[in-house]
Amino acid sequence: MIGFILGIVVGCAQPIMTSLNTKLSQRLRSTLLPSCTTFILAMILTGCVLLVLQGNLYIPLGTIAKEPWWIWTGGICGDIIVIFSILCLPKLGSVETVVFLVLGQIVSGLYIDHFGVFESAVIPMTLLRAVGAVLVFASVVAVSGNIKSDAPEKAKGINFYRFLDFIAGVACSVQIAVNGRLGIVAGLSFRATIISMIMGLLGALAVILFLRLTKGPGSIIDPTLPKIKGHWWMWTGGLCSFTIVGGNVILQLLMGTGLATILNILGQTLAGVVIDATGFLGIPKKPVTPRKIIGLAVMIVGTALISYF
Template identity: 35%
Template sequence: MLLAAVLGVAAGALLPVQTAVNTRLSASLRSTFLASLVSFGIGTVFLAVVVLVLRPSLALGATLAHRPWWIWIGGLCGVVFLTLNMVLMRRLGASVTVVLPVLGQVLGGLLIDVTGAFGVATRTLTAWRLLGTLLVVVGAVLVNLRRRPGPRTGGAPAPGAAASRALPLLAVAAVLAGGLSAVQTTVNGELGKALGSSIGASLASFLVGTVALVVLNAVLAARGRLVGAGAWARPPWWGWSGGLLGATFVAVNALDAPLLGTSLTVSVVLLGQIVAGLVVDHTGALGAMRRPLTAPRLGGAVLVLAGILAVRLGG
């Protein structure tokens, strides 16, 4: 369990890096949805190679015949989460892109545990869990306090006044996307148990997401909403690595969820996400918007972590 927890923290730290990488790729390709497709496609190929090398025994027939339809939706949740994160990264910065979905993940995990959704064991709503949720909300507000966009080291330019007016809507969408991330973790964990392989569940999740993005990009292309290849700029070499990072993140989550449970898996992953998000934000690494680390923002991150621990204690 200790090794699983350490892997979860490391996987969580990959998520802000993946978002920054994919955001740079979307700027080069001039399409968020096309960048999502490239990322999912690369991740799918990588996971397929791993499955071919490891050759795990997959109970695919029994899963298709006897498991509910929702066990396959993890990839769709991942598509929404990944794509929205790229939009948020350009407009809000790395740490905010982490913290707002964190709120959604905590609320989503709380709702899943209380209702017993997706086949998980039902858990009682305790005072500790309510306190933890409140701390996460307050921490998220502090991290977003007095947003001041800084200079960029690369990527897309800062948004104008029209885009700024859409920020509250984006913030709400970020929380909802975080809830979908909690659903993805739970569903992929159940799929891994059904198939008898966490890596097989990760491949299935990425394959579903890739197919959905192929259809979406085909529709956009038919309507003339995608730019031609001649308008693309060449991304840096690391701009193609988002799919590998995402595949690793999903695989570790699918492995950890049955071992640690949904709540603890979400908690250790969020720890890695918050720390890495603040580092990327402060340094402006990988073309992210640079936002220096201030005392209120650091205090907000600490409150988010305290809220996560309180939710876990109220388990």
């Protein structure tokens, strides 16, 4: 039961983090800077947990260095998730952002399971898992609805943002698998978490430095954009990131990637619907229609088939 609750909480944290970082990006007039603040806060929180649990910040880097190069990429996946989600949320809305994120997770999760990528357990493709994938695709169509009626002024290029959101979903599954392996090698889930945060911060700083040198300061902060009023809660995306990464490492070790993914999806779906319905943190409200409810229900059934069969 505790694992189930943790999985739902982790899933809910994803769209909340996206909403928080989107607001912070408007405050800072930058898409990249919120990722840095997110990773810094998450690093501080994880470091505090390590000090409480083991009395120091020791990480077995020598042991980890013997693993394949991809063991370090969980943080880079975090960069992709944070930055792409900030770009996509204003264009797609919370529910559609969650749906395409889920679609990316499902497709990449099936691939990782079938081929045992990142030294994960091999779970071959079955007919029921294929049916589940079809149901998830059908739910995407149902929940997405008519883009023209959803956001007519933003319909142009909308598929580009759907693709970016899909890639962010792929990054979610890859991060779970990679950090799960990292947690085993490091011997403690929070060691894997802080490594992921450090690599994510370094990746974000590398992108910022590259753009600063090649395109100038305007590529980092756009002074032409309106600057919204600041609130303390805009800076708390790192708490969500800590919950997502640390929680998924624990879930992967306890339940495996499949069940961790389904619980993430349930939480993401629930939070996405609530955010759209309530206009949480200033996100434009969107009605919860019967079509969306049916589509989300079908998506849950499909993801259950994929995860358990």
